[in-house]
Amino acid sequence: MSGRPDAVPAAAAPLLRLSGLRHGWPGEARDVLDIDTLDLAAGQTAFVRGPSGCGKSTLLALIAGVQRARAGSVELLGQDWAGLSGSACDRRRADHIGIVFQQFNLLPYLSVLDNVLLPCRLSALRASRAGADAATRERSARELLDRVGLRGELATRRADRLSVGQQQRVAAARALVGAPELVLADEPTSALDETRRDAFMDLLLGACAEAGSTLVFVSHDARLAPRFDRVIDLPTLNRAATAEEAA
Template identity: 50%
Template sequence: MINIHRLSFKWHTQQTIPTLTIPSLVIEPGEHVFLHGPSGCGKSTLLSLLAGINKPSSGSLCVLNTNLAHLSNRKRDAFRSDHIGYIFQNFNLLPYLSPLENVMLGCQFSKSRQQKALQQSSSLEQEAARLLSALGLTTEHHQQSVANLSIGQQQRVAAARAFIGSPELIIADEPTSALDANNRSAFIELLFAQANIAGSTLVFVSHDESLQTLFNRSISLMDITEQAV
């Protein structure tokens, strides 16, 4: 699913020491990976590379057997919209769209995800509603203003948006940091359930190592990176 080989990344070409260097990392399809590390160890940088926002300076970064290092900006944007669902830390939703519209937004920029969503349900709206319900958001919340939802409910909407159109890779960037402990594990269970149904690989990033036990694989970014000394 993800295959990283001798990856290094610099913000500027003049930079002498790379911001991030990963000799090797392999994540198999369907894995639920917990990626942790202290602040500033390069988690955000790695995620921006995985999501195709930034491009590796050297080495290869293959997602779904596509080397993102060789794709143009435009193709990486298209790749992201087709194959990656992204969940932010918090404030994930566009305030002027309803929860349902926020979920549909997940496949508005990708034809292939729209088609996949339409294989599940007869319309995008129905698929969005199905996902919201599956993630525990009752129909009465589907149309109400995003501002009236609790943080936990908002994160479920964000998760539904990441899952619509069954992307192969789900990246969750500290999605539970604003949730309390009960909500946290419930939310992660829901993520697992959906990821299993959709057959998606889940990369879950957090600095909270207590969550680690829930995952079948845990990677410490400190262990896999080559730290500049």
């Protein structure tokens, strides 16, 4: 037998790690975000709360590599976004992150189904996870649409002919297709009534658990917090907010 009998396996590296993160707007010396450290494990679900204007959406943009931090590091799967070119960031984001945007960002001239399948066209990795061929990938997309309540002819309807709530659910299905390691959701339940909000949360949390995806969910709706593994109060975590209050 090799190795010490009392050896303890090394802890798995976090899927997402923020270290010494500082970020501010161009031309302004004051930081908007100042976060010492934040680690999230694979499969963990995190609810990020805070009032409007506290930097929740900015934090998501930094996590996704859409914005670059002024200082510190944002590592996804052990890779700091700062070490990548713009095109490499785009490829890595398409491969590993599903995003439910606050403004949905659907392509209005495409069908619902084609919008959901868009990540599979941008990422060979996401495509392979969704299915070995186009027919299997389409079935996967339709299954997600069924789970968000968009069945039958709605799958072939143009995205610009949907209600706001329907567009929001298409955006969620698109983020989940191909089982990305990280799902980011920016106020995704704001346009849903209570019944559909609960059904949406069941889908989102269930799909992330099934895929082993880490979920970072931003919302001001505190009623959702108990459904998550971890609740992050951004004004408390963010030292820039603490410094501003003390000034």
